[in-house]
Amino acid sequence: MHFNIIDVAEKAGVSIATVSRVINGSDKVRTETRELVMAVVEKLQYVPNPSARGLILKRTEAIGLLLPDLHGEFFSEIIRGADNAVQSQGYHLIVSSSHNDPKEIEAALRFMRGRVDALIVMSPRVDSEILLANLPKSLPVVLLNCRTSNPHFDTIMTDGFGGAKEMTNYLLDLGHKQIAVITGSQSNIESQERLRGYRTAFTIRGMVPNKSIEFEGNFTQMSGYESVKEIFKLKNIPTAIFAFNDSMAIGAIKAIREEGYKIPSDISVCGFDDTPMAKYISPSLTSVHVPIPELGEMAIKRVFDRLQKRTKGAAAHIFVPTSLSIRNSCKKIMDVDISKREEVFNK
Amino acid sequence: MHFNIIDVAEKAGVSIATVSRVINGSDKVRTETRELVMAVVEKLQYVPNPSARGLILKRTEAIGLLLPDLHGEFFSEIIRGADNAVQSQGYHLIVSSSHNDPKEIEAALRFMRGRVDALIVMSPRVDSEILLANLPKSLPVVLLNCRTSNPHFDTIMTDGFGGAKEMTNYLLDLGHKQIAVITGSQSNIESQERLRGYRTAFTIRGMVPNKSIEFEGNFTQMSGYESVKEIFKLKNIPTAIFAFNDSMAIGAIKAIREEGYKIPSDISVCGFDDTPMAKYISPSLTSVHVPIPELGEMAIKRVFDRLQKRTKGAAAHIFVPTSLSIRNSCKKIMDVDISKREEVFNK
DNA sequence: GGAAATAATGTAAACGTTTACATTTCTGGT
DNA sequence: ACCAGAAATGTAAACGTTTACATTATTTCC
Numbered sequence: 001m002h003f004n005i006i007d008v009a010e011k012a013g014v015s016i017a018t019v020s021r022v023i024n025g026s027d028k029v030r031t032e033t034r035e036l037v038m039a040v041v042e043k044l045q046y047v048p049n050p051s052a053r054g055l056i057l058k059r060t061e062a063i064g065l066l067l068p069d070l071h072g073e074f075f076s077e078i079i080r081g082a083d084n085a086v087q088s089q090g091y092h093l094i095v096s097s098s099h100n101d102p103k104e105i106e107a108a109l110r111f112m113r114g115r116v117d118a119l120i121v122m123s124p125r126v127d128s129e130i131l132l133a134n135l136p137k138s139l140p141v142v143l144l145n146c147r148t149s150n151p152h153f154d155t156i157m158t159d160g161f162g163g164a165k166e167m168t169n170y171l172l173d174l175g176h177k178q179i180a181v182i183t184g185s186q187s188n189i190e191s192q193e194r195l196r197g198y199r200t201a202f203t204i205r206g207m208v209p210n211k212s213i214e215f216e217g218n219f220t221q222m223s224g225y226e227s228v229k230e231i232f233k234l235k236n237i238p239t240a241i242f243a244f245n246d247s248m249a250i251g252a253i254k255a256i257r258e259e260g261y262k263i264p265s266d267i268s269v270c271g272f273d274d275t276p277m278a279k280y281i282s283p284s285l286t287s288v289h290v291p292i293p294e295l296g297e298m299a300i301k302r303v304f305d306r307l308q309k310r311t312k313g314a315a316a317h318i319f320v321p322t323s324l325s326i327r328n329s330c331k332k333i334m335d336v337d338i339s340k341r342e343e344v345f346n347k
Numbered sequence: 348m349h350f351n352i353i354d355v356a357e358k359a360g361v362s363i364a365t366v367s368r369v370i371n372g373s374d375k376v377r378t379e380t381r382e383l384v385m386a387v388v389e390k391l392q393y394v395p396n397p398s399a400r401g402l403i404l405k406r407t408e409a410i411g412l413l414l415p416d417l418h419g420e421f422f423s424e425i426i427r428g429a430d431n432a433v434q435s436q437g438y439h440l441i442v443s444s445s446h447n448d449p450k451e452i453e454a455a456l457r458f459m460r461g462r463v464d465a466l467i468v469m470s471p472r473v474d475s476e477i478l479l480a481n482l483p484k485s486l487p488v489v490l491l492n493c494r495t496s497n498p499h500f501d502t503i504m505t506d507g508f509g510g511a512k513e514m515t516n517y518l519l520d521l522g523h524k525q526i527a528v529i530t531g532s533q534s535n536i537e538s539q540e541r542l543r544g545y546r547t548a549f550t551i552r553g554m555v556p557n558k559s560i561e562f563e564g565n566f567t568q569m570s571g572y573e574s575v576k577e578i579f580k581l582k583n584i585p586t587a588i589f590a591f592n593d594s595m596a597i598g599a600i601k602a603i604r605e606e607g608y609k610i611p612s613d614i615s616v617c618g619f620d621d622t623p624m625a626k627y628i629s630p631s632l633t634s635v636h637v638p639i640p641e642l643g644e645m646a647i648k649r650v651f652d653r654l655q656k657r658t659k660g661a662a663a664h665i666f667v668p669t670s671l672s673i674r675n676s677c678k679k680i681m682d683v684d685i686s687k688r689e690e691v692f693n694k
Numbered sequence: 695g696g697a698a699a700t701a702a703t704g705t706a707a708a709c710g711t712t713t714a715c716a717t718t719t720c721t722g723g724t
Numbered sequence: 725a726c727c728a729g730a731a732a733t734g735t736a737a738a739c740g741t742t743t744a745c746a747t748t749a750t751t752t753c754c
């Protein structure tokens with residue numbers, strides 16, 4: 001039961017061209033007629049049909065945001081940052097999430113084609129390289145934390161390597177030597193980067209990271225919890241646990257306490273991402289700070305730059321630095337403590 | 348640089364009608380020609396233009412989801428449930444969030460018009476009644492936790508009243524009498540419902556709720572934290588604190604500990620929503636369980652029923668019950684304890 | 695007052711589909 | 725071999741806009 005431009009034109013006694021001009025604000029149309037038309041528009045509650053508009057204009061005023069399965073606060077913070085940024089430009093966000101395997105992403109991508117003016121893709125799986133290869137090159141695309149050898153796309157990457165290295169260094173400086181990690185899924189490139197950073201921190205000091213205390217999680221609280229249960233089967237309990245996101249750190253903390261250990265006095269724990277939650281749990285969580293909403297915001301900004309041709313030329317590769325948010329979940333190790341549990345795993 | 352149906356038709360040596368028929372799977376077209384066409388489609392990577400399609404078909408295969416500002420895990424869980432449900436039907440979700448004031452919602456609504464086949468609206472502000480009144484009645488709309496006197500729309504409401512009442516009862520049964528609440532924004536109808544439930548639990552027992560220990564938060568961790576700081580300025584510290592969502596409960600816990608009190612032995616704390624986080628923090632949080640992803644799922648199901656005309660007739664008003672997830676953050680009050688702090692505020 | 699310039703408005707094509715209806719091509723029965 | 729009927733394919737209108745270009749109305753200037 002919607003009116004179209006013809007209805008408006010008839011009721012106002014003008015041509016559809018005039019109505020169109022009024023609607024689009026542009027051009028010179030007599031104030032008198034403009035007001036007349038606007039009155040009719042108002043009365044009829046006329047809203048231009050976006051399909052018809054999109055068909056001829058070839059733009060939709062929407063930006064597509066492709067996310068993997070969303071757990072925890074991370075992705076909603078991304079959405080928040082992105083949505084705020086698009087709205088300031090009168091654009092809108094089309095979010096498609098909850099797909100991890102390339103097949104689903106492809107379906108989502110097909111859906112997006114023609115419905116959005118630009119695309120922000122977050123596909124952290126290693127095997128999505130192929131997929132990323134044949135992303136539509138007809139629209140601006142920004143890759144968020146994706147690995148690709150294709151230099152054609154703008155990318156934004158957080159420094160997972162540097163962040164993990166810094167955190168590991170921090171723990172080493174506190175005197176920890178047996179630092180277990182709980183990683184994300186093996187096929188997740190962010191997790192890979194963080195693992196690389198973790199290991200590098202050791203090797204830089206001439207130590208060798210102990211691969212037997214690297215546990216694979218999947219970024220959920222439960223996987224953090226379960227990994228710790230595994231950790232406690234070890235002969236020598238590590239003195240610190242580095243979870244590769246905050247959710248797993250929280251799961252880890254629960255498990256550690258169930259085993260009767262205190263944090264940080266018995267075991268230090270830290271996370272990654274520094275989600276809003278981190279500073280509120282107890283002990284407040286030491287974490288690698290990632291500017292999450294800003295990530296979404298930056299991606300949107302980039303996309304608008306492309307859209308408005310402010311930025312032409314080669315793809316940009318933005319590297320977002322991380323920092324340490326040091327709180328109360330990690331503690332300098334007591335020599336006494338170590339002696340009870342230390343194992344000679346480094347020279 | 349995209350091909351259209353005409354390109355495909357030409358390359359395949361058939362008419363566009365035939366191509367269309369092949370694309371849409373329907374109708375009788377010779378297997379031979381079908382394969383021929385499909386081959387061309389494949390080669391040209393042809394994807395039908397959704398605008399053109401939407402224009403003539405008047406459907407978009409997208410469902411709009413309108414959310415308020417998203418904080419914490421609640422809304423991302425809603426999205427998760429909804430997205431999973433739409434994907435199983437080959438549909439997609441257009442999420443628009445981060446707007447609280449009616450003006451913004453209206454803009455989002457205008458944007459949605461013509462872009463979606465149905466709408467799910469979550470607008471928990473009291474003053475959005477007007478807005479809800481002139482929601483498009485040309486499409487199926489499901490209202491999620493919205494108050495409206497308009498019986499025209501399908502609604503899904505969680506039983507905030509019942510949940511809060513039950514939780515308050517539980518606390519009263521544990522012997523608590525001074526139960527502070529930290530509410531959401533005053534203008535939030537869910538918060539109002541919960542408050543009503545809280546008060547009712549008292550009055551049912553012939554007690555009168557102490558309004559001076561009702562604190563207004565805004566569903567963020569920080570507001571929970573700050574409310575507790577206020578609470579500790581009181582002469583008589585309540586023995587229990589009931590936060591109207593889990594995020595605020597977490598903020599509250601932090602503040603309580605900073606004041607040197609233990610949970611639950613000194614003060615009991617409970618939340619609302621039972622987000623995934625709740626069972627992992629420590630002490631694990633007693634909370635009113637709300638089936639969050641299921642809420643999104645139900646809304647989508649309802650919308651599809653309408654879309655496929657399986658459900659005609661009057662609007663349905665679904666009432667989603669809540670339940671108590673009892674964990675370790677609340678404790679039976681010791682008589683000794685109360686005596687130290689009790690105030691005669693009920694008969 | 696009237697030509698020239700300018701401003702306002704109108705006309706019609708185009709965007710890329712779907713589908714009712716028209717046409718062509720097959721099939722099988724005589 | 726031919727025809728009826730069925731099956732496959734094609735033609736063209738329709739969906740609701742925008743906009744180049746054409747037309748008409750208004751102003752400006754002598």
